[in-house]
Amino acid sequence: MHGNHEADGVRKDRSPVGLDRRALLRGSAVFGLAAGGVLLSGNPAQALDIYNPFSGYPMTGSxxxxxxxxxxxxxDYAMSVGTRLPAAGAGVVRNIPYNGTGGHTVTITHSDGYRTQYMHLSQFLVADGTSVGKGGTVGLSGGAAGAPGSGNSTGPHVHWHLITPAGTRVNPLDYIGGGGALPKTTTEEDGVPGPVMWMRTQNWLRIESGYTGPIDGVPGPNTYAALQRNMRNWGYTGPIDGVPGPNTWAAVQRLAASYGYTGPIDGVMGPNSWRGFSRFINEDRWD
Structure with a gap:
């Protein structure tokens, strides 16, 4: 039986500065998304430009x-049924319902012919032929024994592999250099926080502040709690409750002030605050 792991950002999560996360994800399946640079419609990345979107989950099958x-x-990575599955790399989506023992399967075909596959899904989220960027959500995990789409799975998890242009199944971890480099966020230029900025933020918090959730670019209570822990270094004295407010964001602005932000420390994040923060989060050490 594969162990459960509750995904960060699957329940009633708050998004800062009024971003509607459902609209954000819905838009990522339809057209290019400038905020955070997730979707590159018609311009998918090369297959080697992949990362491990499940690094925050326990590996239950090597x-x-x-x-x-x-x-x-x-x-295999254990995770709760219904966890969002980010694309490991840019490409074109094809959904395969009831794919034998693999159950519901998503295939992402990259521009050079490599294919990423996720198996045992509970739900498909984008239509066949959709171009998705690295980090774009393609489906929801499943795997509960006997549930529709689970195939022969005995517990909630996702199965991941890569297929070469010649049709040989290979270990994706051998193609990402031990974790792969996250893309840089365009928030540094446009001041609009998006999924790539949050993926980099989650990776920073994983390295420095004990964040153990997925690197999926969808902030939730676990992401925000880790951010609050880190903001102790920048004058935050409030609770570690995963619900950011003005005191949390004022501490983020103090960090951003070390990276070119010159506005007020008022706890209200705007484009200039996000630009300063993103200059920090775009540093190579958080790739």
Whole structure:
């Protein structure tokens, strides 16, 4: 049985500065999304430009585990049913319902012919032929035993593998250089926070502040609680409750002031605050 792992940002999460997260994700499946640079409609990245979107989840089945039991190979990550599944790299989506033992399967075909596959989904979220960028949500995880779309899964998880242009299944972790580099966020230029900015923020908080959720660019209570812990270094004295308010954002502005922000420390995040923060979050050490 695969263990459960509650996803960050799947429940009633708040988004800063009035961003509607559902609209954000819905838009990412239809047209290019400038905020954070997630969607590159018609211009998918190369297959080697992939990252591990599940690094915050426990691995419950390694590549070798699969090979040892006669599988063609794959990696399993435990997570609660309904967890959003970000694309490991840019490409074009194809949904395969009831794909044998793999159950509901999403395939993302990259521009050079490599294909990413996720198996045991509970729901598809974008239509066949949709161009999705790195980090764009493509479906919801499943895997509960006996549930529609679970295939032969015995517990909630996602199965991930990569397929070469020749049709050989390979370990995606061998193609991302031990984790892969996250893209830089365009928030540094346009002052509009988006999924890539939040992916980089989550990775920073994973490195520095004990964040253990997914690097999915969808902030929720776990992301915000880790941010509040880190903001102790910047004068935040409020509770670590995962509900950011003016005191949390004032501390973020103090951090941003070290990276070119010259506005007031008033706890109201605007484009200039986000630009300063993103100059920090775009540093190579958070790739």
């Amino acid at each position: 590549w070798q585990d699969h090979i040892d039991r006669g599988s063609l190979g794959g990696i």
